[in-house]
Amino acid sequence: MRIGITGKMVLVLLAASVLLVAAMAVAMRLSFQKGFDEYLSEIEMGRLDQTVEDLVNAYRREGNWDFIEGNHRLWMTFMPSSSDASESDGDAVVAAASSSRAPQPYTARPALLAPGDKTGISTRLRLLNADKQRLIGPPDTSGRAVVRPVELDGELIGWLSLTPQAVPASRLDKAFRDEQLNAIYPIGLGALLLALLVGVPMGRSLLRPVKEVARGAHVLAKGEFDIRLDIHSRDELGQLAQDFNMLAEALQRNELLRRRGMADISHELRTPLALLRGEIEAMQDGIRPVDQPQLGKLHDANMQLSHLVDDLYDLALTDAGALSYKKQLFNLADTLHGAVAAAEHSFSQCQLSLTLTVPESLTVLGDPRRLRQVMDNLLKNSRRYTDAGGQTVVSVSSVSGKAVIRVEDSAPTVDTQMLERLFDRFYRVDESRNRASGGAGLGLAICRNIVDAHQGEISAAVSELGGLAVEVVIPLADEP
Numbered sequence: 001m002r003i004g005i006t007g008k009m010v011l012v013l014l015a016a017s018v019l020l021v022a023a024m025a026v027a028m029r030l031s032f033q034k035g036f037d038e039y040l041s042e043i044e045m046g047r048l049d050q051t052v053e054d055l056v057n058a059y060r061r062e063g064n065w066d067f068i069e070g071n072h073r074l075w076m077t078f079m080p081s082s083s084d085a086s087e088s089d090g091d092a093v094v095a096a097a098s099s100s101r102a103p104q105p106y107t108a109r110p111a112l113l114a115p116g117d118k119t120g121i122s123t124r125l126r127l128l129n130a131d132k133q134r135l136i137g138p139p140d141t142s143g144r145a146v147v148r149p150v151e152l153d154g155e156l157i158g159w160l161s162l163t164p165q166a167v168p169a170s171r172l173d174k175a176f177r178d179e180q181l182n183a184i185y186p187i188g189l190g191a192l193l194l195a196l197l198v199g200v201p202m203g204r205s206l207l208r209p210v211k212e213v214a215r216g217a218h219v220l221a222k223g224e225f226d227i228r229l230d231i232h233s234r235d236e237l238g239q240l241a242q243d244f245n246m247l248a249e250a251l252q253r254n255e256l257l258r259r260r261g262m263a264d265i266s267h268e269l270r271t272p273l274a275l276l277r278g279e280i281e282a283m284q285d286g287i288r289p290v291d292q293p294q295l296g297k298l299h300d301a302n303m304q305l306s307h308l309v310d311d312l313y314d315l316a317l318t319d320a321g322a323l324s325y326k327k328q329l330f331n332l333a334d335t336l337h338g339a340v341a342a343a344e345h346s347f348s349q350c351q352l353s354l355t356l357t358v359p360e361s362l363t364v365l366g367d368p369r370r371l372r373q374v375m376d377n378l379l380k381n382s383r384r385y386t387d388a389g390g391q392t393v394v395s396v397s398s399v400s401g402k403a404v405i406r407v408e409d410s411a412p413t414v415d416t417q418m419l420e421r422l423f424d425r426f427y428r429v430d431e432s433r434n435r436a437s438g439g440a441g442l443g444l445a446i447c448r449n450i451v452d453a454h455q456g457e458i459s460a461a462v463s464e465l466g467g468l469a470v471e472v473v474i475p476l477a478d479e480p
Contacts, residue, residue: 013203017195025188044121045148045162051078052160055127056152065135065158068127075136079122121162128159137161209237216244225252257424269308272301312442325367325453329477332362332371332403333396339375340394343383351388354379358396362403365477366454374450375405377443378470382409386467393465403474409467419460422468423448447472 055078059065068074126137128147140163150158209231219227225248231241279298282288340356347354364371382392390410397404414422423444451458456474463469 013199014196017192017199021188021192021195024191025184028184040165042146045146045160047080048125048148048160048162051080052148052150054078055150055158055160059150059152059157065127065129069135072136075127076122079125124163124165126161128161130156130158132159132161134161209233209241213237213240213244216248220248220251223255225255265308265312269305272305272308275301276305308442325370327366328368329363329365330368332364332474333358333360335368335372336375336394336396336405339372339379343376343379347379347383347392350383350386352383352386353391354394355391356394356396358394359398362396362398363477364403364454364474366474370450371454371474374447374472377447378407378472381443381470382407382468385409385412387411390467391465398476401476403476405472405474406469407472408463408465408469410463411466413462413467414460416462419462422460423458444470 058067123138126140127135127150129135132147135158140161142163145161145163148160148162149156150160209229212229212231216227216229227248228245229241231238233241276298279288279294279301283290283294288294336356336358340354344354379392379394386392386409392407392409395406395408397406448458451472451474454474456472458470458472461469461471
């Protein structure tokens, strides 16, 4: 039988509660037993006031404990009696002893002895000297004896040591003890049931987010990336649910991009391949002559395929971090001048103006060939998606140790909601910036990966010229 996480939680709670209640019950029983024994001993000690007074008077008369050491019969005369006589047996002994001018040992007066121990305390009571050495009485073998000091005029002269009774002598004391000890187990059982009644619902409430995450992960593993968790707690489980939703959203977006990318690749490959196939079949059937114009069309279609394959290859390398970079110190201004000069002819054919404003020296540490590739892609993107008669402005500045390259063009512009997606692969804005303008939507994605490899940043915004502005930030190098 498979036990779920809720069942395991209940079992753990039950086991912990049982152990805790059992430990508390044992501890309470031992503590009560010890405290009750000490309580009875203190009561018995309180009944020895007359005994202590008699012992003090005798010690005052004799000057030491020699008179009682080893004298059991005399020791028995100091035991508390159940009689109601106004004068204790010990007082009688002291009175008789004080009638004689010379001190004599108490063993010489057997006639004055008490009739005996009527409380049974003599089997547990002993007299110790000031150093707690036993003078008279049975030894203590329990190790639980309670002691009471015996003092003469503020000076410690001895101790009374009493071993607690193993079983209360009084019927009421025994009944009280048994009642209290027997009540411990129902109280423990009630505490256990209360812990389960409170703990099981709380455990289920705490485990609900965990089960939701587990269910969501199971659904996510089956490829259903539209799953979202409705957990809004402010603890670690809430943060886990938030991260799960972000992961599911990223997977869903990547899956959508993958499908769209496959469709775009298929379309981009199908167009030049269909053109090549149609032209070749037309030549084979004699419909098209095999001349330079027709060969030029075939060459253009082949170059289109070649550029698309190169872009896909570069994108794959940049994604895997395997694109080779030969970084060195070089002047970024020279690279930008070369890129703009190479693009001027194609811009003029599209009736677009291209201007560049750049400082004379901008030393960076990077790969000049890859950064030239970034600039070529940005200029190509601007030329494709700018209306005839417009302009493209490239400006470069140095801000806080970084080179800021800004490529701006005129209309048409891009919706601000779509700016963040411009660097996604195969993404192209509908309407004015569409596939009809050419390109597979890979150039900006490649630019972002190359800029990231140079510890830089690339972003897009609406241009003041009415079109799109792409900004590239590259750290400048400290010149030697």
